[in-house]
Amino acid sequence: MITVNQLKKQYKDAVVLDVENLEIPSSQCFGLVGNNGAGKTTLFRIMLDLVRATSGKVTINGEDVAQTESWKARVGAYLDEHMLLSYLTPDEYFESLRKIYGMSEADLRLHLEKFVDLFNDEVLGKKKYIRDLSKGNLKKVGIAAALMGNPEVVFLDEPFENLDPSSQIRLKKLVLRETENSRRTFLISSHDLNHVTEICDRIVLLEKGKIIRDLREKEAMMSELEAYFTG
Numbered sequence: 001m002i003t004v005n006q007l008k009k010q011y012k013d014a015v016v017l018d019v020e021n022l023e024i025p026s027s028q029c030f031g032l033v034g035n036n037g038a039g040k041t042t043l044f045r046i047m048l049d050l051v052r053a054t055s056g057k058v059t060i061n062g063e064d065v066a067q068t069e070s071w072k073a074r075v076g077a078y079l080d081e082h083m084l085l086s087y088l089t090p091d092e093y094f095e096s097l098r099k100i101y102g103m104s105e106a107d108l109r110l111h112l113e114k115f116v117d118l119f120n121d122e123v124l125g126k127k128k129y130i131r132d133l134s135k136g137n138l139k140k141v142g143i144a145a146a147l148m149g150n151p152e153v154v155f156l157d158e159p160f161e162n163l164d165p166s167s168q169i170r171l172k173k174l175v176l177r178e179t180e181n182s183r184r185t186f187l188i189s190s191h192d193l194n195h196v197t198e199i200c201d202r203i204v205l206l207e208k209g210k211i212i213r214d215l216r217e218k219e220a221m222m223s224e225l226e227a228y229f230t231g
């Protein structure tokens with residue numbers, strides 16, 4: 001369970017995030033939508049303790065993320081390419097993470113097998129540095145890395161952005177498989193309403209830092225979101 005309480009983020013006079021209360025139960029696929037600047041990335045960054053809140057608290061399984069470290073072993077995230085090591089090839093990067101997570105070589109092979117379709121033979125064994133990958137392939141490396149170490153919770157910021165249509169479909173299937181088989185909690189921010197409504201059990205809509213909708217009825221999600229965004 002993830003909880004957010006009285007969370008505020010302010011830059012000078014501007015309040016960019018103001019979330020009173022949010023609870024995300026385990027195994028939920030939680031979608032976060034909102035226009036540019038609504039505060040989606042800021043919320044994820046505070047939840048991951050990459051940015052400090054002005055006030056308020058986030059807990060993951062009861063642990064205050066700003067006060068403790070052990071939750072980090074159970075959480076994976078890919079927010080942007082700064083989270084990667086650009087001077088390594090994807091193979092070298094996954095090998096480094098394998099050692100950090102204490103995985104066997106066989107475990108790493110098994111993990112990467114899940115991404116064979118998504119990688120589409122363009123990521124592994126190419127001797128190309130991460131910094132030279134296309135934006136879509138960078139994203140694929142980041143997503144595969146975020147899922148290493150069997151995390152209970154996975155944060156993905158705009159995972160469909162820059163992916164070609166086949167890759168978007170493959171990623172959707174992968175997330176659905178992971179939520180069903182591994183009972184992982186996913187937090188996914190996206191501007192792609194079709195994709196988030198398809199894979200998420202719940203969608204929260206942010207506007208100017210505030211939660212203005214919390215949609216849990218699958219059938220009604222798309223029409224409510226369309227009504228808001230065509231506004």
Ligand SMILES: Nc1ncnc2c1ncn2[C@@H]1O[C@H](COP(=O)(O)OP(=O)(O)OP(=O)(O)O)[C@@H](O)[C@H]1O
Nearest residue numbers: 011016034035036037038039040041042043191206
């Ligand atoms: N370091 C910072 N200093 C000042 N303002 C900031 C800073 N970081 C973010 N902001 C502001 O906070 C607000 C929320 O930004 P955020 O990136 O969280 O929005 P977002 O919903 O992820 O947007 P997008 O869909 O464009 O990615 C924006 O107005 C942004 O300009």
